[in-house]
Amino acid sequence: MPESEFALWQRLIEDRTGLWLPENRKTFLLSKLVNRIRIKGMGSYGEYFASLMNSGEEAEWPTLVDLLTVHETRFFRDADAMKLVQDFAKDIIQNEIKQRKTARSDTVRELLAKREPLTNLIQVWSVGCSTGEEVYSLAMQLQTLSNANESPFYFGVTGTDISYPSLAIAKKGRFKRSRIQQIPANLRAQYFVSDDAEYSRISDEIKDRVCFVQGNLGELEQSPVQLYNIVYCQNVLIYFQPQRKKEILDQLVRRLTSGGLLVLAPGEAMNWKHDEMQKVPHPTCLAFKKCKSESNNLRSNYGRK
Secondary structure (H helix, E strand, O other), X not given: OOHHHHHHHHHHHHHHHOOOOOHHHHHHHHHHHHXXXXXXXXXXXXXXXXXXXXXXXXXXXXXXXXXXXXXXXXXXXXXXXXXXXXXXXXXXXXXXXXXXXXXXXXXXXXXHHHOOXXXXXXXXXXXXXXXXXXXXXXXXXXXXXXXXXXXXXXXXXXXXXXXXXXXXXXXXXXXXXXXXXXXXXXXXXXXEEEOOOOEEEEOHHHHOOEEEEEOOHHHHHHOOOOOEEEEEEOOOHHHOOHHHHHHHHHHHHHXXXXXXXXXXXXXXXXXXXXXXXXXXXXXXXXXXXXXXXXXXXXXXXXXXX
16 A cells, blocks of 8 residues: 555544544554455455545444454453552542531531432543453442441442443443452452353443443544533544544543542653643652632532532
């Protein structure tokens, strides 16, 4: 494939998905294209390119995107980042408890004490969740924290990914035994159920706290703004060019509650800065916390009981 034709593929894929394939991934692209060309019985890259430009071939894009994205993931992939999320969630709960205990009047304290445990709400967004291991890891940590807390709290973990096939696997919550061996034994025993000799499935207790939605980071500007206490976005930004990466990060900030936490992979956005974000001092994790403001507090609390 000549450079001029490769450039056309680069632009088409970026325009449609936001994903950028640099020159050093040309061989990777060609191998994936050859696979689809053979399956579809076509004779050239150009013929396949023309078919993708046809509005009648929209169904082919999810398949191609799935081939072009790497689905390398595992449970508790970044233990330090997971621990950071757990500690952050603990702070949210402790602040809620403190608020109840230090209210200025007896009447307010009594009202707060009677509030349902479900008012302790933590929402997490796992960006680029692939086949779901990251989502379930976060949910297991938060469920364990809730079980140990004096006041159990409600939480939800939303996983999004551009790949429909990956999301289909994630929704099943069914994994080979070999894939769950890195999970701490106590969590495996508590949150997994044996399905057969080869597979185990995640417990309903955890599945009830998660959801999976197809989403394209390159189209965040057109998506409704939903607020999260924690946005967990690791090993996803490598697929985007610097300017697009900055735009995505700015959009993620918009989706954080006041005081919310943004967790990235080390090295993904070392030079990124945002007026509303402060870098979290941590020896191994790259994370930022959203500065608190009255307007953000009002927006984050809107709709809660």
